[in-house]
Structure formats: C-alpha cells, structure tokens
Amino acid sequence: xxxxxxxxxxxxxxxxxxxxxxxxxxxxxxxxxxxxxxxxxxxxxxxxxxxxxxxxxxxxxxxxxxxxxxxxxxxxxxxxxxxxxxxxxxxxxxxxxxxxxxxxxxxxxxxxxxxxxxxxxxxxxxxxxxxxxxxxxxxxxxxxxxxxxxxxxxxxxxxxxxxxxxxxxxxxxxxxxxxxxxxxxxxxxxxxxxxxxxxxxxxxxxxxxxxxxxxxxxxxxxxxxxxxxxxxxxxxxxxxxxxxxxxxxxxxxxxxxxxxxxxxxxxxxxxxxxxxxxxxxxxxxxxxxxxxxxxxxxxxxxxxxxxxxxxxxxxxxxxxxxxxxxxxxxxxxxxxxxxxxxxxxxxxxxxxxxxxxxxxxxxxxxxxxxxxxxxxxxxxxxxxxxxxxxxxxxxxxxxxxxxxxxxxxxxxxxxxxxxxxxxxxxxxxxxxxxxxxxxxxxxxxxxxxxxxxxxxxxxxxxxxxxxxxxxxxxxxxxxxxxxxxxxxxxxxxxxxxxxxxxxxxxxxxxxxxxxxxxxxxxxxxxxxxxxxxxxxxxxx
Numbered sequence: 452x453x454x455x456x457x458x459x460x461x462x463x464x465x466x467x468x469x470x471x472x473x474x475x476x477x478x479x480x481x482x483x484x485x486x487x488x489x490x491x492x493x494x495x496x497x498x499x500x501x502x503x504x505x506x507x508x509x510x511x512x513x514x515x516x517x518x519x520x521x522x523x524x525x526x527x528x529x530x531x532x533x534x535x536x537x538x539x540x541x542x543x544x545x546x547x548x549x550x551x552x553x554x555x556x557x558x559x560x561x562x563x564x565x566x567x568x569x570x571x572x573x574x575x576x577x578x579x580x581x582x583x584x585x586x587x588x589x590x591x592x593x594x595x596x597x598x599x600x601x602x603x604x605x606x607x608x609x610x611x612x613x614x615x616x617x618x619x620x621x622x623x624x625x626x627x628x629x630x631x632x633x634x635x636x637x638x639x640x641x642x643x644x645x646x647x648x649x650x651x652x653x654x655x656x657x658x659x660x661x662x663x664x665x666x667x668x669x670x671x672x673x674x675x676x677x678x679x680x681x682x683x684x685x686x687x688x689x690x691x692x693x694x695x696x697x698x699x700x701x702x703x704x705x706x707x708x709x710x711x712x713x714x715x716x717x718x719x720x721x722x723x724x725x726x727x728x729x730x731x732x733x734x735x736x737x738x739x740x741x742x743x744x745x746x747x748x749x750x751x752x753x754x755x756x757x758x759x760x761x762x763x764x765x766x767x768x769x770x771x772x773x774x775x776x777x778x779x780x781x782x783x784x785x786x787x788x789x790x791x792x793x794x795x796x797x798x799x800x801x802x803x804x805x806x807x808x809x810x811x812x813x814x815x816x817x818x819x820x821x822x823x824x825x826x827x828x829x830x831x832x833x834x835x836x837x838x839x840x841x842x843x844x845x846x847x848x849x850x851x852x853x854x855x856x857x858x859x860x861x862x863x864x865x866x867x868x869x870x871x872x873x874x875x876x877x878x879x880x881x882x883x884x885x886x887x888x889x890x891x892x893x894x895x896x897x898x899x900x901x902x903x904x905x906x907x908x909x910x911x912x913x914x915x916x917x918x919x920x921x922x923x924x925x926x927x928x929x930x931x932x933x934x935x936x937x938x939x940x941x942x943x944x945x946x947x948x949x950x951x952x953x954x955x956x957x958x959x960x961x962x963x964x965x966x967x968x969x970x971x972x973x974x975x976x977x978x979x980x981x982x983x984x985x986x987x988x989x990x991x
Contacts, residue, residue: 467493478972499550500610502842503558513547514566514594520548520601528593534570548605555613555646556628560621563594575882587927592624603635611644613674614659626655636666645693646674652686660689670697674988675715676734684714691718698723704988706734713740716747730991732755732784734984739764745775756991758784758807760984766908768794783807784831784987795821807831809860809983819844823851831986833889835859849880858887858981864919867893874898878905887981889915896924903933914940915979920949927962935969946976 464961470493473479482495502513518529520543567590603611616622632638645667649656675690694700695718703719705712719728728751738744748754759765759782770793770828773780782801786809788792798805798821805826810818819841822829828854831847835844849856861877863869870892878901881888888911914934918926934940943966945956956962958977 459939463489466490467736469575470497470833473497484894488974495545495547496550498551499545499547503549503555503562504553514562514598516543516547517598517601518594519543520546520605521542521597525597525600529597546605547895548601549607551602551607552610554602554609554611555615556615556625557615557617557621559598559649560591560618561622563591563598567594583933588620591620592627596627599631602603603631603638607638609639609642611646612639612642613648614656615646615648617648617650622653622655629655631660633662636662636667639663639667641669642667643669644672644674645670646676648674648676649974650678657685657689660693664692664696666691668696671699671700673697673700674704674732676704678707684751687712687714690715690804694718695721700724701727702730702732702991703728704732704734705736706732707736707985711740712736713743716741716743719747720750725750726752727875729753730758732758732760732984732987732991733762734758734760735762737763738766738769742768742772743768744772748776748780749778750897751819754778755781756783757781758987758991760784760786761788762988764963765797767793769793773797773800779804783991786983787811790814791818794818798822798825802826803828805829806855807983807987809834811836816841819848823848827852828855829863830855831858833858834857834891835860835864837869842869846880849877853880856882858986859883859885860889860891862891864891864893864917867921868896871895871898876971878902879910881906881909883909885909885911887911887915889917890970890978891917893919894926896926896929900927900929900933903929907939909939911940911980913942914944914983915976916945917976918945918947920947923949931965934955935966935971936971938969938971940971942972942974942979944974944976944979 463590466489470480470483470490471481473494474497476524477498480494480498484491484498499513507809518526521529614625616625645663647660656974670693673693677686686943691714694703694715700723705715718724731754757780765787774796780800783804784795784807785794785797785801785805788811798818802825806828806833808822808826808829819837823844829848832849832852835845849859859881861873863873873890873892874894875898916926926947930943930945934943943956956974957973963973
C-alpha cells in the first residue's frame, strides 16, 4: 500500500526525500523522471543543477537545450556563425537554466570546447548549415558568454561558484563575463561555496574580488588555490577582505601559496569566524614563513578539523607552534612526502583525531609503529609507499584500523616483488566492506588470483586497478570469475600499461556491456579516481 502511494504521488514530502538521496546517481534520476509527473518534477532540478560536472554523462547536448532560451537577436548571431536554428530544441518542458546551482568557469570552458568538437564531427545530425564554423577560440568565447547570459537572465540561484582559470585564453573569456556579473550582482548574492583557482593575477581578477566582497556575505566554504606572486600582498589583501566580509564561514582552504599566509590567517580572528569556523585545509602550503598558527588556532572556538595535505617545511618551528596551541590539535588528515622525528611528534599530539593518512617515501619503522599505537580511527589510508621490510607493518596497521577503514590506496606501481607480496597477503586483512580500493601494482596473474580468491567475500563499492604489465598476461578472466560473477562491486575501473601504451577497460565496449549485464558499472579510471584534496574538500 505504501509503495503504491509513493508511485502515485500521494506522499510528496517522502518522495522528495527519497529522490534527494539519489542526487549524485544520474542513472537512477533519469529513471525517476519516467515514473510520473511528480517524480519528474522533483528529479529534473537535481539532474540540471550541475551539468558541467565531469561526473555528468558527457553528451554535451544539454548545451543545445540551454541555447533554446536565447533571445532571437542572439540566435541570429549564432546563425551568422554557421549554427542553424534547428539545432535548438523546438520545445522544452522546464526552465532548465534556472536549475543551475554549481558553476565552475574551467568546466564550462571544457564542456563548450567538447560541444563544438561534437558539432564539427556531426554536422549533418546537428543541422549545421555551413561547413565552416567560426574559428574555434572566437566560437568558444561566444558560447561561453551566452551561457552565462542565459543563467543570469533566467535568475539562476547559484550555490557554488568556481573561478578556475588555468589556460591563458580562459582569462580572456572571464573578461567577457565579468561585465555581465558586475551588472547583475544578484547572480552571486546567495553563493555558499566559492573557489578561486588561478595561476596569475590580472586587473579584472582583483576587480572581481573587490566586487565580490561588497556583494556576497553568505559564504560558508572558501577555497583559495593560488601560486606564488611577486604582488601577493595585493591579492592577500582581497582574500582577507573576503574572509572578514562573511558572516558564517565554516570551512576555509589555502592551497599552492608558497608565500606568507600570516595576514590571511590573522583575518580568521575576526568575530565572524571565531564561533563559526570548524575546518581548515592546508594544501601544498609552505609553512616556512608562517608564524601565527598558535595565535590563530588558540582563538578559534569551534575548530574541529585540520587537514595538512602535501605541505612543506613541517619542521621544528612548525611543531613548536603546534605545541603552543592550548586547545586540542584536531588533525584529521596528514598526507606527506616523508616521515621523521618531527612528524612523529605531530602523530603523538594528534592521536585518534587522525582519520586520513598517506605517506610517500617512508622508511621509518618507528613512524609506522606510532601510527599503529596512536591512530586507531583511520578511515582513508593511502597512498602508502614502503620498502619491502616495512610492508608487514602496513598489514598490521590495516588490521588495527579494520573497524574504521573505508578507503584504501596501495601503490607499488614499479616494484614487481612488493606488488606480489601485497597481492598474496592483502586479501586476508581487508575489512568486509570498503567504499574504495585502488591498487596501483605490477600484477602477476597468479598473485591476482590469490588476492581475488582471498577477498571474494568482501564488498567493494569502487574498485580500481592500475596495472603496469611486464608480460602480455590477461587479467580479465580472473576479474570475470571473482568480480563479475560474484557481483561484489558496484563500480569498476581498470587501466593497464604495457610497453608504453595504456588501455582503459572503459574503452572495450563488449566487456563493458558484459559487466553491465551483471549490474557492475565500468567507468574511466581517471573519472573513478579519488583525488586526496577533493576527497577532503567534499567530506569535511
């Protein structure tokens, strides 16, 4: 009876909660829109809140649908560039542009470029009226600007905005949309998450940041990914102003800045941050000139989560500042290139607060023993690079954290002997359920068979293999027998390299179809891969 009421739409509030649960499951959401009108009306906004995301199915036809909402005068401009009006959808059921919640300038650029490539290769099916489209940079610029114009005109209520500019041309495209944003401040007024990821400073970037401070004070999460600049004091001034202008900052991330962060950190002592900020992420920061850590951390009243990801200068001066913090030092993540006595002190101080750990080039048995002794609540482990002498300690660590471990990355990509030892012994120590397992190894098929057989009762939601093949052995028969037929994973990605050539299982359509028939979705390796920084950013 309850099921029939759900399908008929008699319990709309409950249906909405159920569909919200599928927010990131595009395949299920697509199925929901065919149940009935209510289900469709609830699912469509979720499908269209972030179509430029890399996880969205890359058909790029969603851009056609957006262009349907252009004014006639703008459609004439496209016609002049060789785009026939028949390209646009003749009828749309929803105002799709109004559903956009997440925008990142780099993702928009990539999607537009891919869409145009699709136009060039499918002119007949796209009704391109002339064989010569406008020059690629000019055409990308036009579509890029028109998309932002569409979002603004349809009063999109943005939740997240990323100003990400890596390529030189992206700064030129940003200049085009800047005037649109300056003339329409409501477009950024309600943003909760803001990311600035750029490789240089321009006058228009500083102009935008000044405008941003005056027109948006609702930010809860800030992400600054910046390289070194000779004029860093100028940009840091704007970053400090953004921090001070917000009323409810809960999370902040500093990345790629190898200059001083003292001024920005001191901005966290303002009254709007003291009782709201609970998470700080340091990503590839050089702490050598940072001297205010203890002063700032002692003032933050609700700080619950500190993350250090591949940072530099974790030296005696850094540890002394940490030791001067009178409150608990709640280090949740530590990803580092080395271990030494300095970090051993950090591990002792952090203890069971530590939840995410990755060590590259570690040769210290003492460090591993301290991890085993003090850190029993690790959820994310890896990548771990150890010499063969210390691999047994790694297995001891995995056994010690089995009740919490959910993500595991094992990386012995170039070491066939260590890879063999790992495969022969790892299956016996894994927990019964893992969210994510990524094996980067040089795989011998007999060793793989041992691993798969020993772990055949373990459910792994996302299973990745990156295999450096030394011989032309085929691992697929073992994957089929112990993975496909056992149906013990949900998502699979396999990438193999042999004699300098790489092959992704995702490109082998017949095998992909075979997995799908067994309810296993094969994805591109790079798409399924979890980046440590993004994992921390999205989890905390």
